[in-house]
Each structure stands twice: as structure tokens, then as C-alpha cells.
Amino acid sequence: MDTRTNEEWLRDLRGENKNQAIEDLRKYLKKGLIYALSSRIKTDLEHQVEDFVQDAILRILDKLDTFRGEAKFTTWAQKVAVRVAFTEMRRKRWKDISIEDLLPEDSGDFTPLVLSDPSPDPEKRATQESMLQMVEEILKDDLTELQRTALLAIIHGGMPLEEVAQRMDTNRNALYKLLHDARKQMRNRLMEKGFSAEEVLAVFENG
């Protein structure tokens, strides 16, 4: 199925054999996506995959100049098709859900943190409460509202990064950077307060 060299793929997709090359690429991407997505898409798999492949081919043709040849062309193209498919699947799955739907109750004006499942052991519960207060201070004072909201939407709400990014009018890469900065900030503030993340974690392990 993949009998062309990288140079042949690029030459054919740009030249006289374009239609045949696109058709061959379509078959290749479709086979791979059906194999990869059959456990995730239960209805109308073939039709959905055809739509993904159609969009992927447009993107591949548009980005052809960015292929640097450090892997097989078909591996690169299949990567683009997987990205197209997952972006669309996530968009469909999360389309009616806002970030506010996912945030913990009362997070808007940042009411004090309360543990919904405190330890039954009074001594441990007291330690949890004091750690919780410290985490709350860091979330409230050291993170921006954007960082706090994104962190909670992803970790508490389970929303994928790109869906949060889209709702915040940014992109997946920029949001990752925002969250990376937030995690570093939290780590540094914990250290300044004399704790490590491991120590805080231990307090919330096993109830």
C-alpha cells in the first residue's frame, strides 16, 4: 500500500500524478484510522473516518512544505489524520459543555476549600485541613484566575486541553505553557512554605 518513497509521495502529490496520489493516500489513511478508531467509534465508523480523511488530506496538502523527511511520509500523514480525527471527536463530545459546568461549586468567588471526603481519623483530618488551607492560599494568591480556571477545568472537570483552550480563546500550546508556569509556581511556593508536593500528597492518600 505504501510503495512510494518520500520523494515520490511529495513529487506525485505536487505534480501530474496528484489525483492518483491523493487516492492512494486516502486509502492508506482510511485503513489506519479504521484500525485505530474501531474501539472508540461504535456507530457509522466508516462514514466518520471518511470525513476525517477528507479533512486530513486538505491539511496535508496545505502543510506539505513543512514535512522535513525525518520519518516516512505516510507516518507523518497518518499523524496529521489522527490529530484531525481526535480534534473532531473531542469537539463533538464536549460541544455542549462550558468550563463553568465543570468547575467545583462556588469556585467563582473562591470560597474556602472544603474536602468533600475528609479522613475519618480526627488527627489526619486536622492535618488535611491545614494542608488544604495552604493549597487554597497558593491557588488564590499565586495563580492567575486564568491559570486557576484552566487547572480546575482540566484536573477536576476532565476537559481536554484543546477544548479548554478553545473556550479561552487560546491554543493548546499556549495553554500548556500557562499550566506549566502554574505548576512551577505552585511547586516553588510549596517549597518556600517548607513542603514538597510529595508531603502534601501523602496527607491525602488512603483517606
Added chain:
Amino acid sequence: MKLSSETIKKIMQSVKSTRDEELHCGHCYDELHQFIELKLSGKNAAEAMPLVQDHLDRCPPCREEYEALLEALKAFSE
């Protein structure tokens, strides 16, 4: 604001594994096809491209796409 200990633990786990230098999603995506070919050829991709492996370990959407791409490419080896 009510949070479960599970959420606090997830936040702390993400803080615990934070590195000063991390690949962002775009960089990971740019290198993913090379990483996966190393993997498929039986080489130690994680050792050759540790920052990609690190990003895949901490970023669920990128990991999900990596696993699906691995599956897709298996369609041509079976």
C-alpha cells in the same frame, strides 16, 4: 469550594512531576512521527527522545493521540 481528595492528589501529582524544561504540545507533535518510528523499529525511543516521552507521560490528549497513531500504523504490519 468543595474538592475531593482525588482532585487535590491529581493537582499535587502534576506539581510533583513538574520539570523546569518541558516540551509543549506543539513541540511534541512536531517530533511524534520520529519518536513513533523509533518505537516501531524496536529502538529505545524514550531514551533517544526523553522530552517527548516526558510530555506523553504528563499530557493525556497527546498520549491518547500517540497511542492511536501507534494503533493506526499497526494496521500495516499485521
